[in-house]
Amino acid sequence: MTLSSPGPTVGIVGGGQLGRMLGEAAAPLGIDLVVSDPTPECPALPVVRDQVVGEFDDRETLRELAERAEYLTYEIELADPDVLEAVAEATGTPVHPAPETLRTIQDKLVQKRRLADAGVPVPAFRAVESADDLREACEELGYPAMLKARTGGYDGRGNVPVEGPDDVEAAIDNVAGPAMVEEMVDFERELAVMGCRGDDERATFPVTETVHEEEILREMVAPARASERVRERAQEVALNVLDVLDGRGVFGIELFQTGDDRILLNEIAPRPHNSGHWTIEGCHTSQFEQHLRAVTGRPLGPTDQRFPTVSTNILGDVDERQPATLSGEGSVFETDRAHLHWYGKRDVYDLRKMGHVTLTGEDRERLLADARELRSGLTFRE
Numbered sequence: 001m002t003l004s005s006p007g008p009t010v011g012i013v014g015g016g017q018l019g020r021m022l023g024e025a026a027a028p029l030g031i032d033l034v035v036s037d038p039t040p041e042c043p044a045l046p047v048v049r050d051q052v053v054g055e056f057d058d059r060e061t062l063r064e065l066a067e068r069a070e071y072l073t074y075e076i077e078l079a080d081p082d083v084l085e086a087v088a089e090a091t092g093t094p095v096h097p098a099p100e101t102l103r104t105i106q107d108k109l110v111q112k113r114r115l116a117d118a119g120v121p122v123p124a125f126r127a128v129e130s131a132d133d134l135r136e137a138c139e140e141l142g143y144p145a146m147l148k149a150r151t152g153g154y155d156g157r158g159n160v161p162v163e164g165p166d167d168v169e170a171a172i173d174n175v176a177g178p179a180m181v182e183e184m185v186d187f188e189r190e191l192a193v194m195g196c197r198g199d200d201e202r203a204t205f206p207v208t209e210t211v212h213e214e215e216i217l218r219e220m221v222a223p224a225r226a227s228e229r230v231r232e233r234a235q236e237v238a239l240n241v242l243d244v245l246d247g248r249g250v251f252g253i254e255l256f257q258t259g260d261d262r263i264l265l266n267e268i269a270p271r272p273h274n275s276g277h278w279t280i281e282g283c284h285t286s287q288f289e290q291h292l293r294a295v296t297g298r299p300l301g302p303t304d305q306r307f308p309t310v311s312t313n314i315l316g317d318v319d320e321r322q323p324a325t326l327s328g329e330g331s332v333f334e335t336d337r338a339h340l341h342w343y344g345k346r347d348v349y350d351l352r353k354m355g356h357v358t359l360t361g362e363d364r365e366r367l368l369a370d371a372r373e374l375r376s377g378l379t380f381r382e
Contacts, residue, residue: 009033015045073291143164194275230261280339285301
C-alpha cells in the first residue's frame with residue numbers, strides 16, 4: 001500500500017459525533033472523509049472534506065457518497081442495508097462492515113437468534129407480538145423482564161421493564177411495532193469490548209466497565225474493575241461474536257457480567273461506540289483509527305492500553321431544547337491529564353450526548369472520582 005496526496009476517500013453514512021471523531025483520526029492516516037447526513041452543517045463537517053445532505057436511507061444520497069469514495073462505512077444503524085448493497089454493486093465501492101451485518105444488527109431478535117445459534121451466550125429471550133405473548137413469555141422467563149423494540153431503539157429508548165403481570169398491557173402499548181422480551185439479567189457489572197476485524201485478522205481492545213443510569217451510558221472505566229479471569233472470558237466472547245459478523249471494521253460489543261461471573265452478550269453496534277471513546281487517549285491505537293485502518297484494508301494497529309483511563313459523558317441538563325452553550329469547562333483544562341471532547345452539536349436537550357471528558361492516570365478509583373467532580377461542574381443551564 002502506498003501513500004499519496006490526495007489519499008483514499010472514505011464515505012461515511014452519518015455525520016454525528018462518531019463521524020466527527022473519525023474525521024479527527026483520518027487526517028494523520030492520509031485519509032479524506034465525506035459524510036452524508038440529513039442535518040445541514042452536521043457536527044462532523046468541520047473536520048471532514050465535505051457533506052452530502054440527505055437522509056440516511058436515501059438511494060441518491062448514498063449513490064453520490066459512493067461515487068465520491070473508494071470505501072463506504074456507516075456510523076449509525078439507520079443506514080439501509082438494501083440500499084447500501086445496491087449502491088455498492090452499482091458503483092463498485094465496497095461497504096464495511098458488510099450490509100448483511102447491518103441487516104442482522106438492526107433487528108434485535110434476528111441478532112439474538114443468530115448469535116445464540118452460533119453458541120454465543122445470551123440472556124433467555126422470546127419473540128412477542130401481543131400482550132398475551134408477553135404474559136406467556138414472562139411466566140416462562142420470570143418477572144421482572146425487559147421488553148425491547150426489535151428495531152430503532154438506542155440509549156435505552158424502546159426498552160421497557162416489565163416488573164409484574166400488571167405491567168404487561170402498558171409495556172406492550174409503549175413499544176410500537178415488533179418486539180422481543182429478555183430475562184432481566186441480575187448482573188454484577190456491565191462490560192464492553194471493542195472488537196476489530198481486518199483482512200484475516202481480529203483483535204480486541206481491553207475490557208471496559210460501563211456505568212449506566214436510566215439506561216444512558218454515563219461512565220467508562222478501563223480496564224474494567226473485574227477479575228483477570230472475567231476479563232479474559234469477556235474477550236473470548238467478543239472474539240466469538242466477531243466470527244458471526246461479516247466485513248471489516250470495529251464493533252461495539254456490550255456484555256453483562258453476572259453475579260456468578262458468567263458473561264452474557266447484551267447487544268452489538270457495527271461501528272465505533274461510546275464505550276470505546278476512552279481509547280483516544282488510553283490506547284496506542286484509538287477505536288476510530290482502528291476502524292479506518294480496517295475499512296481501508298490496512299493492517300490493524302496495536303490495541304494495548306497505555307495507562308488506566310476513565311471517561312464520563314457530558315449530557316444535556318436542560319428541560320427544553322435550546323442552543324448549546326457549555327459553562328464550567330475551565331476546570332477540565334486546569335486538570336492535569338484531563339481531555340475535553342466537544343461534539344459540535346448546536347442544540348442541547350435533556351440527556352443528549354454533547355461531549356465527553358477523559359482522564360488518564362494510575363488509580364481508577366481516583367480517576368473516577370475526579371471525572372465525576374469535573375462532570376458535576378459542567379452545565380448547559382444559564
